[in-house]
Structure formats: structure tokens, C-alpha cells
Amino acid sequence: MARPKTVRAPTTASLPNNLRIPSSTPSLTKSLGKLSRQALLDLAFTWLDDRNVASFPPYLQTNDDGPDDDDALPYPAGKTIEEVRQVYEDLQDRKGAKRELIERILEGDWRHGITLRQLAMADLRYMDDHPASLRWTALELSRIDTKRKNSKGLPPADWSGSVPRMQAATFVQSLQREISPLVKAHYHLAHSATLPLTFLRIFVVDSPYQSPRQAAEIFTDSSRVIYVAFPDSCPYVYTSIAVSTGSKSAPSASSVATDTRTLQRLVRDSIPKALSRPQERFSLQATSLAAKNLPTLLALRGSGRSTASNGAFSIFADAATEGSPLDPRPSNTVSPEEHIRASHSSPTEGKENTNGPATKRRSSGIDTAPLSPDLKKRCLAIHSRFGTLGSSLAPALLDRLDIRLLDKPGSSDEQYDDDGDDSTFTPPALSLTFSGSDVIGGIRKLAELGIVDPERMPSWMTGEEGVSVATVRRGKRLQKDI
Amino acid sequence: MTTMASHAPPSPDPEEEELDTEIASIRAEIQNLQKHKRILTSSLLATDPIQKLLREQPQPPTTNPTDPLTTISPLVHAAGAHTSSNHHRIAFGATAFPFKDPSPTDNGATLLGVRIDVCARNGRFAKPYYVILQKERSRAGPGSGGASSEVLKVYRHTVPSFISIAKLESVYLLRSGVTRNNGDGDGGGSSGEDEDVEPAKPWKKGGNSARKQDLRGFVRELRRELVAWHMRVDAVEFLREKLGLVGEGGGPLPFDVSPDRDTGIVSLAAVAIEARYVRVEWVDGRVGRFKLSNTGVVERAVVIGDQGRDKKVEDAITGGGGRVETVLDRLRVEVLSGSPGL
Numbered sequence: 007m008a009r010p011k012t013v014r015a016p017t018t019a020s021l022p023n024n025l026r027i028p029s030s031t032p033s034l035t036k037s038l039g040k041l042s043r044q045a046l047l048d049l050a051f052t053w054l055d056d057r058n059v060a061s062f063p064p065y066l067q068t069n070d071d072g073p074d075d076d077d078a079l080p081y082p083a084g085k086t087i088e089e090v091r092q093v094y095e096d097l098q099d100r101k102g103a104k105r106e107l108i109e110r111i112l113e114g115d116w117r118h119g120i121t122l123r124q125l126a127m128a129d130l131r132y133m134d135d136h137p138a139s140l141r142w143t144a145l146e147l148s149r150i151d152t153k154r155k156n157s158k159g160l161p162p163a164d165w166s167g168s169v170p171r172m173q174a175a176t177f178v179q180s181l182q183r184e185i186s187p188l189v190k191a192h193y194h195l196a197h198s199a200t201l202p203l204t205f206l207r208i209f210v211v212d213s214p215y216q217s218p219r220q221a222a223e224i225f226t227d228s229s230r231v232i233y234v235a236f237p238d239s240c241p242y243v244y245t246s247i248a249v250s251t252g253s254k255s256a257p258s259a260s261s262v263a264t265d266t267r268t269l270q271r272l273v274r275d276s277i278p279k280a281l282s283r284p285q286e287r288f289s290l291q292a293t294s295l296a297a298k299n300l301p302t303l304l305a306l307r308g309s310g311r312s313t314a315s316n317g318a319f320s321i322f323a324d325a326a327t328e329g330s331p332l333d334p335r336p337s338n339t340v341s342p343e344e345h346i347r348a349s350h351s352s353p354t355e356g357k358e359n360t361n362g363p364a365t366k367r368r369s370s371g372i373d374t375a376p377l378s379p380d381l382k383k384r385c386l387a388i389h390s391r392f393g394t395l396g397s398s399l400a401p402a403l404l405d406r407l408d409i410r411l412l413d414k415p416g417s418s419d420e421q422y423d424d425d426g427d428d429s430t431f432t433p434p435a436l437s438l439t440f441s442g443s444d445v446i447g448g449i450r451k452l453a454e455l456g457i458v459d460p461e462r463m464p465s466w467m468t469g470e471e472g473v474s475v476a477t478v479r480r481g482k483r484l485q486k487d488i
Numbered sequence: 489m490t491t492m493a494s495h496a497p498p499s500p501d502p503e504e505e506e507l508d509t510e511i512a513s514i515r516a517e518i519q520n521l522q523k524h525k526r527i528l529t530s531s532l533l534a535t536d537p538i539q540k541l542l543r544e545q546p547q548p549p550t551t552n553p554t555d556p557l558t559t560i561s562p563l564v565h566a567a568g569a570h571t572s573s574n575h576h577r578i579a580f581g582a583t584a585f586p587f588k589d590p591s592p593t594d595n596g597a598t599l600l601g602v603r604i605d606v607c608a609r610n611g612r613f614a615k616p617y618y619v620i621l622q623k624e625r626s627r628a629g630p631g632s633g634g635a636s637s638e639v640l641k642v643y644r645h646t647v648p649s650f651i652s653i654a655k656l657e658s659v660y661l662l663r664s665g666v667t668r669n670n671g672d673g674d675g676g677g678s679s680g681e682d683e684d685v686e687p688a689k690p691w692k693k694g695g696n697s698a699r700k701q702d703l704r705g706f707v708r709e710l711r712r713e714l715v716a717w718h719m720r721v722d723a724v725e726f727l728r729e730k731l732g733l734v735g736e737g738g739g740p741l742p743f744d745v746s747p748d749r750d751t752g753i754v755s756l757a758a759v760a761i762e763a764r765y766v767r768v769e770w771v772d773g774r775v776g777r778f779k780l781s782n783t784g785v786v787e788r789a790v791v792i793g794d795q796g797r798d799k800k801v802e803d804a805i806t807g808g809g810g811r812v813e814t815v816l817d818r819l820r821v822e823v824l825s826g827s828p829g830l
Contacts, residue, residue: 058494155500186625238761239648239762240648240649240650240651308649309761310648310649311615311646314646314647315644319644322620323646327616330605331574331605332578333574334527334531334570335526335527340529391590461590462592463592464592465589470591480593481592
């Protein structure tokens with residue numbers, strides 16, 4: 007029942023949306039079990055919605071079905087869609103176990119199998135509910151400009167052309183054209199309900215056949231799934247796979263494309279090609295940022311204000327020091343909180359403000375009245391170094407920060423005047439790795455406690471660069487990783 | 489109150505609760521009043537008569553400490569300075585300021601900040617945009633004969649990333665090393681308008697003429713792009729308001745909206761933050777999309793229904809001068825003239 011008995015022939019088409027995974031697959035229970043009860047109910051309602059029900063038909067009792075083993079199953083099949091819908095509405099009204107709901111879905115209404123699209127929807131719903139469930143890498147889309155030499159001194163009229171205009175369907179089609187000779191894939195594209203992102207979920211299989219003969223377990227194998235997220239209006243792409251852009255120089259012709267890592271790499275390499283158009287080619291470049299949290303990526307590599315000003319410069323991103331030109335109060339008499347909260351009407355800010363109340367900022371320092379001069383000075387230094395970071399409206403939580411220091415040990419005092427001998431002497435590299443739920447916030451805390459000297463620490467400790475991997479020499483990040 | 493509440497059993501006295509909310513509301517009111525008072529005092533200090541009064545007595549001869557004028561003069565001065573900088577921000581839209589990076593590894597160089605203010609449709613100003621420029625010493629090109637000169641480089645900025653700072657920089661703030669002749673782009677910008685940046689740019693004067701960096705042109709183009717973006721967003725918002733798609737508080741309506749009576753539009757929204765494209769949906773299932781230009785003209789429009797493209801509506805959207813503000817009027821006329829679609 008699950009797989010149509012048709013002639014199996016290798017094709018280059020994508021895996022169909024309605025390819026059904028047998029409901030008896032144990033791992034299906036697990037992947038649906040990740041979701042909360044409410045999320046499952048929402049999904050079921052979406053599937054049963056008038057517009058979608060043709061794509062996800064539930065199992066209905068029909069006359070020509072014959073007397074099969076319906077009675078043996080605990081969930082009798084409904085006769086109409088309405089009836090099935092009513093069942094889930096009843097389930098919503100009364101409290102019950104999640105387990106019961108999953109069984110209802112798998113053994114009752116979709117006993118003939120869950121389609122690939124349904125599974126993809128469930129996965130994306132999980133992503134919306136848990137934005138920190140995967141580790142994401144930010145890549146920059148940069149245009150390969152071939153015309154640069156020809157266009158002489160002609161200032162382009164359009165300064166915003168760096169973002170490729172993406173039409174979802176066209177993009178998926180050209181991506182399919184790119185990778186179909188190599189892998190078989192299923193695509194699912196959806197805009198996130200909570201973040202300004204478009205998710206593309208790609209599931210890859212290394213079989214040329216329309217209905218692969220592999221075990222059904224393969225469809226729920228999370229290592230075969232690649233997520234690509236396209237944030238709105240900015241030239242970045244986030245992928246949920248580990249990236250090594252330099253690996254292209256070493257050709258991997260020897261390996262047959264069977265293991266999942268190779269499949270993933272094939273997909274990733276074809277993303278910029280699929281986005282490209284004639285006369286407008288793009289390539290993906292690493293941006294040294296990987297984080298678990300999607301809001302972090304949106305803050306550091308998104309379309310908002312904080313993409314290129316962090317650390318000490320976050321006061322500009324949050325506009326924390328100066329107010330609107332219509333405010334008659336001198337800026338230094340108004341608290342930064344008020345500046346940030348002031349009802350500036352920026353089109354991007356409108357959405358971000360829902361992230362949380364601004365009242366939790368500045369957890370320490372400034373308002374505890376009796377401060378010794380030392381403490382006061384340190385407090386000021388911390389504020390000037392970290393700006394509003396670590397206490398910002400949309401906090402950029404780095405869960406990991408890898409720093410490679412190229413300085414000679416003990417050379418910190420004469421670090422500005424030993425230019426000469428550096429070229430001959432290869433210094434020992436020192437690697438530091440910070441990890442935790444909020445690395446920059448943690449360093450700020452350390453500075454507040456007096457463990458880190460806020461005036462002398464280098465700027466990478468303040469998160470100014472907005473990266474998670476950096477090579478540092480003399481307190482400055484080197485643009486090219488050595 | 490809070491300590492009491494924490495010790496209290498889970499069901500606190502309703503009377504006490506009432507008092508608590510009352511206290512909270514009174515506190516909020518006090519805060520509001522204090523804020524109002526501060527706005528009023530600063531406005532008062534910045535008013536013309538008081539500023540004039542101060543200017544008339546530049547050096548008060550009496551050192552009488554009880555003289556009210558001497559005690560408030562710093563405040564008046566601060567208010568005056570703030571007002572004049574506000575006037576600059578309102579009138580010119582772009583102002584410059586120095587900024588010192590607190591990082592110890594930065595050699596104490598002063599950075600040049602440029603602040604751009606954009607006024608939105610509701611009369612408020614958007615959060616100011618900043619561009620922080622770094623002065624970089626470089627071996628200059630052929631003109632200055634190998635002497636080092638200072639060039640500007642964008643260091644940090646808060647401009648949304650769909651406006652390509654890198655592109656702007658590569659045209660207006662060209663650094664040596666990038667060999668690209670950009671003569672005609674420069675000429676108009678640096679000689680012309682005085683409106684952009686306050687004229688403290690000594691490093692510009694001495695530069696060679698062939699590839700002079702054009703900060704004014706840079707700021708002018710950047711500001712133009714930012715204003716255009718705000719105007720696009722405002723135009724979409726305006727259309728939504730006209731269609732009744734926006735609730736009282738400015739947010740979307742909680743319930744399903746009924747289609748606009750005359751045009752049959754059920755939804756109209758910008759496609760992304762950039763608000764370059766606008767998506768329209770009609771009640772009969774037609775879907776359209778049009779592109780806005782920087783000047784507020786509908787450049788292109790596509791409307792697709794069940795029977796393929798609806799050229800009539802497309803023409804109505806782009807025709808008649810193409811102003812985005814009057815799109816709905818044109819659509820109304822088109823519907824009244826007897827479109828078969830409705």
C-alpha cells in the first residue's frame with residue numbers, strides 16, 4: 007500500500023511530495039514525538055485545511071475498500087474530512103497525552119503513510135519552536151563581477167543590487183537541475199512563522215529511482231537533511247551543515263557520492279549556482295560565524311542595523327546615545343533605555359521589538375547608587391567597551407567563540423613597535439575556545455566582577471567583530487585566516 | 489509590597505492586590521509627568537527669548553552667586569547647543585561627529601562618524617543611521633608622488649544590508665590599490681551641494697584630483713537610498729491604510745478582513761523588508777506583484793489569475809503616471825469601467 011508497484015526506472019526528477027513513508031516506521035514516531043502536543047494539533051489542522059487536504063488526504067472509510075482489518079485497529083477511519091477534523095477539534099478541547107495524538111495520526115488517520123511533505127512540515131514546525139536546535143553557519147552571497155572592467159566610471163543607479171531576487175519556485179527548479187544528476191532530493195520551502203527567514207529543507211537520497219528501495223528508516227535520518235535559510239532582504243545564507251569552503255581545491259573525485267557528507271556538499275555547492283542568472287553569478291563565502299541560535303545569526307548577519315556594528319559600536323546600532331532630532335532634551339540627560347525604547351519608527355525595528363521587553367537591560371551597575379570611584383570607572387569602561395551588547399534588545403548569543411592568537415607570549419608591552427622581526431619569526435599560535443550559552447555576555451560579567459580589565463582587553467572580547475572564529479594578532483582580527 | 493507578596497500565601501488579599509495595582513498606576517503617572525516636565529523645561533530653556541537674553545549678557549559683570557542667570561547658564565548653554573545640533577539634523581539630514589574607539593589596540597585614532605536622519609511619514613524620525621569612517625594612511629597613487637595621504641574607509645555602519653555599502657564605497661570612497669577611473673562620478677558631487685556634511689574635511693582638499701574620495705557624494709547617495717527605502721515602506725503602509733488593512737493601533741487586524749469594496753483586494757503587503765516589491769491578492773484569487781522605484785513610481789506589474797495574465801489590471805497599475813499613491817484610484821476606475829473579472 008505504501009509504495010506503488012510501478013516500473014522502477016532511474017529518473018532525474020525530484021522525490022515527489024506525496025511519497026509515503028509507511029506509518030509503521032518506528033523512527034517516524036520519534037520524529038513526530040519531538041513536537042509538542044499543540045504543534046502536532048496545529049499540523050493536523052493544517053493538513054486537513056481545505057486548501058491542503060488534497061495533498062495530505064487522511065485515510066477515509068470508503069465502500070470499495072472492502073472489509074479489511076479496520077475493526078482490528080483502535081482508531082476507526084472517518085467517513086468524511088469533516089469527521090476527521092472534528093476528531094482533532096475534540097482532541098484539542100480536552101487535555102490528553104501527546105502519545106495518544108501521535109498514535110492517532112500514525113495508526114488512525116494517516117495509517118497509509120506520512121508523506122515526505124508532511125514530515126518536512128513537521129520538521130520546520132519544530133525549527134520554529136526551537137530556533138536553537140541546530141547549528142547554523144552564515145555564508146555571504148557575493149556577486150562575481152565580470153563586468154567591472156568594462157563599466158568605466160559609471161556610477162550605478164541601483165545601490166541595492168547585491169541581494170539576488172529569489173523566486174522560490176524558480177530557485178528550487180534550478181537547484182533541482184543542478185543536483186539531480188548527482189543526488190535524488192526532496193525539497194520543501196516555507197517561510198518561517200516567527201522569524202524573517204525562508205527555510206529550504208532538502209532531503210537527499212543516493213538512489214536514482216523514484217521510489218527508493220531503501221529501508222523506510224532512511225527518510226527520517228536527520229543526517230540526510232540539509233537546511234538552508236534565506237533571511238529576508240540581505241545577501242546572506244545560513245546553512246545547517248558544516249562548511250569548509252576551501253575544500254574545493256582538493257577534488258574529491260575519488261569518493262563515490264554515497265556518504266551523507268558528500269551528498270550535503272554537493273547540495274551546498276549548487277546553491278550559489280542555482281541563485282545565479284546569466285550575467286549575474288554568485289558565490290558563497292564563509293563569514294566566520296556559526297551559532298546555534300537563529301536570532302543570533304539574524305542579528306549579526308541579517309538585514310538589520312546590528313550587522314556591521316557590534317561591541318563598542320552597538321550603541322549606534324541601538325541608537326542608544328542620541329535621540330530623535332525632535333527631542334528637546336539634551337542627549338546626555340536621557341537614559342539609554344529611553345533612547346532605545348523611544349518610539350522610533352524604523353520599518354525593520356517594528357518586528358524585532360517583539361522579541362522581549364526592554365526592561366531587563368542593564369542588569370547591573372549604573373543604578374546601584376553608592377559606588378566607589380574605582381567601580382564607577384570600571385562600570386563606565388564596560389559600558390564604553392561593550393556598548394549595549396550582552397544586554398541588548400535582541401541579544402546575539404554566541405555559544406562558541408574560537409580565537410587563535412598569533413602574538414608572541416610576553417610581547418604585550420612592546421606590541422606596537424616590533425614590526426620588523428615578525429616576518430622571520432613564526433610565533434606559536436595559541437588557540438582559545440570559549441563555549442557556553444552566551445560567551446560575550448559571560449566576558450562582560452567577568453569584566454563586571456573585575457576579573458577582566460575592561461580598558462585593556464582587546465576588542466574581540468567584546469564581540470565587536472561579530473564572528474565565532476577569528477585569528478587575532480595584536481588584538482586585531484586578521485581578515486584572512488592563516 | 490513586593491516582599492510582602494513573596495511571603496504571602498498563593499492567594500493574596502484582593503484588597504491588597506487592588507492597592508498594588510493602584511500604586512503601580514500612580515507611579516507610572518508620576519513617571520509620565522516627570523518626563524513631561526523635563527521635556528517642557530528643556531524646551532523652555534531652548535526657546536528664543538531665553539537664548540537671546542543669555543547672548544545679550546555675554547559676560548555677566550556681577551559675580552553674584554545668587555544671580556539666577558549665572559546658576560542656570562550651563563543648562564541654557566547645553567540646551568542651546570542641543571537645539572542647534574537638532575536644527576542641523578532636521579535641516580540637513582546628515583551631520584558629522586568625531587568618535588573615539590575605546591579599544592586599546594586602536595592607537596587612539598579618532599574616527600569620523602556620519603549621522604543620517606530620515607523623517608518618516610508620521611512626522612517622527614526613524615532611528616538615526618550611522619556610518620563610522622576610519623582614516624587610513626596609505627601610499628597614495630601617481631598624483632602625489634608616493635607621499636602618504638589619508639584616505640577614508642567605512643569601518644562600521646548601521647545601514648540595513650540590502651543597501652550595499654561596499655558598492656557605494658567602491659565608487660565614492662575609492663582607495664588606492666583599486667584602480668578604477670571614476671572621474672565623472674566625482675565631479676558633480678564634490679563641487680555641488682553643500683548640504684551633506686559639515687565642511688571639516690581637510691584631508692580631502694590635499695588629495696590628488698584623479699581619484700579623489702568623495703565623501704559628500706557617498707553620504708548623499710546613501711541618504712537618498714535610505715530615504716527612498718523609508719518612502720517605499722511608507723507608501724505601502726499608506727495603501728494598506730487606505731484599504732483598511734491596518735488596525736487602530738497600527739498593527740494588523742486580528743480577524744479576517746473583508747475585501748475592499750471597490751477593488752476587491754484582500755491583501756496588500758511588501759514582499760520583504762526592503763519593500764521593493766509589493767504583493768497584492770484579490771478576492772477572486774488573482775495574485776499580483778508590482779515593483780516600486782526609488783521615486784515612488786510603479787515600474788512593473790504582473791497580475792495573474794486563473795485565465796493567465798490580467799493585462800488590463802497590469803496597465804491600470806503602471807499607467808497614468810504610475811504613482812504608487814494613486815494605484816488604488818486607478819484600480820477603482822478600472823473596475824468601474826467594467827472589468828470582466830469582477
